[in-house]
Amino acid sequence: MVKAEAVHKSFGALDVLKGIDLEVARGEVMCILGPSGSGKSTFLRCVNHLEQINAGRLWVDGEMVGYRQDGDRLLTLSEKEIAEGRSAIGMVFQRFNLFPHMTAAQNIMLAPMKVRGVGRKEAKQRAGELLEQVGLADRGDTYPAQLSGGQQQRVAIARALAMDPKLMLFDEPTSALDPELVGEVLEVMRALAKGGMTMVVVTHEIGFAKSAADSVVFMDQGVIVESGPPEEVLGNPQHARTKAFLAEVL
Amino acid sequence: MTQPGEGRELPEQIRAVPVRHPGRWVAAVVVGVVFASIGYSFARNPNIQWNIVWERFFSQRIIDGVVLTIELTVVSMLVGVILGVILASMRQSPNPVLRASSWFYIWLFRGTPVYVQILFWFSIAALYSQINIGVPFGGAAIFSFDSNTLITAIVAGFLALSLNEGAYMAEIVRSGIISVDHGQTEAANALGMTRLQTTRYVVLPQAMRVIVPPTGNETINMLKTTSLVSAISITELLYASQKFSSVDFRVIPMLVLASIWYLILTSVLYVCQYYIERRYGRGTARELPPTPRQRVIAFWRNRFPAAEGS
Ligand SMILES: Nc1ncnc2c1ncn2[C@@H]1O[C@H](COP(=O)(O)OP(=O)(O)OP(=O)(O)O)[C@@H](O)[C@H]1O
Ligand SMILES: [Mg+2]
Numbered sequence: 001m002v003k004a005e006a007v008h009k010s011f012g013a014l015d016v017l018k019g020i021d022l023e024v025a026r027g028e029v030m031c032i033l034g035p036s037g038s039g040k041s042t043f044l045r046c047v048n049h050l051e052q053i054n055a056g057r058l059w060v061d062g063e064m065v066g067y068r069q070d071g072d073r074l075l076t077l078s079e080k081e082i083a084e085g086r087s088a089i090g091m092v093f094q095r096f097n098l099f100p101h102m103t104a105a106q107n108i109m110l111a112p113m114k115v116r117g118v119g120r121k122e123a124k125q126r127a128g129e130l131l132e133q134v135g136l137a138d139r140g141d142t143y144p145a146q147l148s149g150g151q152q153q154r155v156a157i158a159r160a161l162a163m164d165p166k167l168m169l170f171d172e173p174t175s176a177l178d179p180e181l182v183g184e185v186l187e188v189m190r191a192l193a194k195g196g197m198t199m200v201v202v203t204h205e206i207g208f209a210k211s212a213a214d215s216v217v218f219m220d221q222g223v224i225v226e227s228g229p230p231e232e233v234l235g236n237p238q239h240a241r242t243k244a245f246l247a248e249v250l
Numbered sequence: 251m252t253q254p255g256e257g258r259e260l261p262e263q264i265r266a267v268p269v270r271h272p273g274r275w276v277a278a279v280v281v282g283v284v285f286a287s288i289g290y291s292f293a294r295n296p297n298i299q300w301n302i303v304w305e306r307f308f309s310q311r312i313i314d315g316v317v318l319t320i321e322l323t324v325v326s327m328l329v330g331v332i333l334g335v336i337l338a339s340m341r342q343s344p345n346p347v348l349r350a351s352s353w354f355y356i357w358l359f360r361g362t363p364v365y366v367q368i369l370f371w372f373s374i375a376a377l378y379s380q381i382n383i384g385v386p387f388g389g390a391a392i393f394s395f396d397s398n399t400l401i402t403a404i405v406a407g408f409l410a411l412s413l414n415e416g417a418y419m420a421e422i423v424r425s426g427i428i429s430v431d432h433g434q435t436e437a438a439n440a441l442g443m444t445r446l447q448t449t450r451y452v453v454l455p456q457a458m459r460v461i462v463p464p465t466g467n468e469t470i471n472m473l474k475t476t477s478l479v480s481a482i483s484i485t486e487l488l489y490a491s492q493k494f495s496s497v498d499f500r501v502i503p504m505l506v507l508a509s510i511w512y513l514i515l516t517s518v519l520y521v522c523q524y525y526i527e528r529r530y531g532r533g534t535a536r537e538l539p540p541t542p543r544q545r546v547i548a549f550w551r552n553r554f555p556a557a558e559g560s
Contacts, residue, residue, distance in 0.1 A: 048440055050436060050439060050440065079444055079445065080444060083439070083442045083443065083444050084442060085442075086439060086440055086441070086442045087441065087442020088442075089440070090440075091437075091440040093433060093436070093437060095433055097431075097433040097434060097436065097437035098437075099434065099437070099438075099452055099456075100456065101455045101456050101530075110441075110451060110452075111438075111441035111442060111443060114443060114447050114451060115441065115442045115443055115447070156437075159441070160440075160441070163441060163442065
């Protein structure tokens with residue numbers, strides 16, 4: 001579903017990603033761990049082209065992200081094509097980024113109506129189903145400011161699901177939450193994973209990685225240090241940097 | 251099993267004597283007397299000739315002037331807001347030519363007095379006697395207009411006020427757009443919305459909260475600025491009143507008349523602004539404060555709870 005080959009990304013003189021190779025199969029749940037500033041968010045943002053990569057190749061569902069191959073030339077995709085590509089990838093942010101001027105239901109309905117041209121009635125019904133799926137069936141008419149952090153993040157997940165994404169990206173979805181609210185969000189994510197959704201999750205929740213991930217990637221300073229099934233990377237880390245990191249978060 | 255708190259008496263409500271503020275009373279009385287005496291001398295001043303003021307207050311000429319003043323305000327503000335949104339979007343555009351032209355427009359129109367701009371548009375015929383639309387750089391014209399017939403005084407007035415307002419609104423809209431958290435744009439983009447959709451459905455509605463209060467001020471300013479077009483003989487409120495005084499030299503009553511009309515119009519705008527600001531405050535506060543009307547109703551219900559059932 002996702003394939004990265006030697007992905008490089010720099011901001012000016014700062015090299016943030018220095019050759020990332022990885023592959024996420026359909027239905028796989030991959031957790032990315034790593035210390036702050038290692039480039040985890042940047043990588044996720046490259047996957048849906050919120051950031052442009054400088055070198056390497058990146059595919060989502062067999063299609064190159066941001067470009068089209070034309071013989072031996074690369075053609076940049078138009079704004080519309082890029083937007084279309086993004087619409088099939090759900091993204092959940094650390095700080096929720098719900099639209100504060102819309103109710104929970106309106107947040108969920110906006111993109112299907114404006115991007116896909118779905119009718120209001122149909123969008124509303126789908127929003128109701130999604131809210132129920134994240135355990136907020138009765139909060140459709142509430143504004144984000146009136147919801148707790150955990151509830152806001154669950155609405156944000158429902159908003160991303162409304163576009164029927166083939167891939168979900170999570171960027172530290174529970175890092176901004178009070179500890180007692182983390183569980184309810186992880187629970188929704190676990191259910192999603194069980195349902196067969198392909199997910200790439202940047203997280204510091206080792207427990208979640210252990211129990212829900214099919215594979216774990218440990219990143220540091222823009223490179224993948226170690227990757228494999230969770231029991232190997234988390235249970236028996238080979239690399240000193242992984243060991244040091246795990247010792248710190250556990 | 252008893253619930254916690256159940257069966258317990260409510261504690262006695264606190265009824266304390268509030269702190270006295272004698273200083274406040276003295277200040278209030280002094281200020282009150284000063285205002286009352288000014289008001290009295292004004293109201294009783296025979297030079298104002300209140301009878302003339304009221305006699306002409308609803309005369310056809312004045313009403314026409316009021317209507318024209320409202321039209322000038324509304325149209326110029328509408329065009330100004332639309333221009334402002336366009337110019338502000340151009341300022342944010344990735345295209346450097348669009349950015350630079352927007353900057354130049356704002357520089358030009360904010361940098362010259364609106365009074366000068368009004369005179370300029372009025373005298374445009376002296377600059378271009380013909381206005382041609384067609385091949386640029388002196389090529390063939392497809393449409394051609396005589397400036398004097400196209401840009402009459404009234405058109406010059408509308409043009410000057412609208413174009414000038416566009417420059418000010420552009421800065422207001424831009425500050426509103428900047429105030430919206432970048433995460434909002436990112437979330438909208440991640441959902442597959444284009445730049446235009448993101449601006450329209452996500453950024454602008456939120457920017458409104460920042461844009462509306464200064465736009466209210468702009469509208470009130472515009473209402474008063476329309477009086478400047480009296481210089482090019484447009485019979486809006488001020489010029490309409492001056493037409494009376496140019497005949498009988500009763501200058502003061504006509505100025506008082508115009509001022510009262512301006513005050514009435516600005517007061518209406520105050521009320522509109524209050525409700526518009528409330529509308530765009532949605533979602534920011536957990537609960538909106540009650541409107542004055544709701545407050546009066548609530549006060550009444552508290553005062554006379556018995557009236558409720560009847
Ligand atoms: N738009 C940007 N411009 C310049 N530098 C950036 C930009 N975005 C990220 N960086 C830099 O790139 C580096 C990696 O950032 P990134 O957000 O990917 O780290 P991260 O692994 O997600 O860290 P964290 O756990 O703190 O979220 C950081 O040094 C950051 O300062
Ligand atoms: Mg990050």
